[in-house]
Amino acid sequence: MTRGSQRERDRERAQARKAGSKGSDDGLTPEQRRERDKKALEEKLAKKAQAASSGGTAGGVADKNASKK
Numbered sequence: 163m164t165r166g167s168q169r170e171r172d173r174e175r176a177q178a179r180k181a182g183s184k185g186s187d188d189g190l191t192p193e194q195r196r197e198r199d200k201k202a203l204e205e206k207l208a209k210k211a212q213a214a215s216s217g218g219t220a221g222g223v224a225d226k227n228a229s230k231k
Contacts (some may be wrong), residue, residue: 190198 188195
């Protein structure tokens, strides 16, 4: 087997991986993406604050020392 053959195979594999990757091709401009992410983060924080105010644990993690005596 020659070295050139290995290079060709590696190129084909790399090209196949590149085609399958998601990337940032969601059709949004960077500004739209920032707005979307900002809104999602605000919703997440509001949900966490609501859980904390209603007596639940924020993030769904119980206090480690709560069951120890």
